[in-house]
Amino acid sequence: MSLKIYFLRHGETxxxxxxxxxxxxxxxxxxxxxxxxxxxxxxxxxxxxxxxYVSPMKRTIATATPLC
Structure with missing residues (x-):
């Protein structure tokens, strides 16, 4: 079994x-x-x-929301 981890920086502020x-x-x-x-x-x-997983910052939550 392999594990892939994706890192994404928040969208533009x-x-x-x-x-x-x-x-x-x-x-x-x-x-x-x-x-x-x-x-x-x-x-x-x-x-x-x-x-x-995201931090509690609004910008990170807003960036992850469309995927989730």
């Missing part, structure tokens, strides 16, 4: 768009970031996911 770092700040995704999340979910939905 106003900070990542400008090259900044969010850190403990919890900004929402931009419209582009939401589209990135939707595209990721549509592209990878057919893989056999056993679990999805």
């Amino acid at each position: 106003v900070y990542s768009k400008s090259g900044g770092f969010c850190g403990d700040l919890d900004p929402e995704l931009t419209a582009e970031g939401s589209m990135m999340a939707e595209q990721f979910g549509a592209t990878y939905a057919k893989l056999p996911w056993d679990a999805v």
Whole structure:
């Protein structure tokens, strides 16, 4: 049996768009970031996911939601 682990960075925020770092700040995704999340979910939905883990930050939850 093999194990595959996928790492995905959250979708675009106003900070990542400008090259900044969010850190403990919890900004929402931009419209582009939401589209990135939707595209990721549509592209990878057919893989056999056993679990999805995210931090409690809004940006990570919003990025994982379309897949889940």
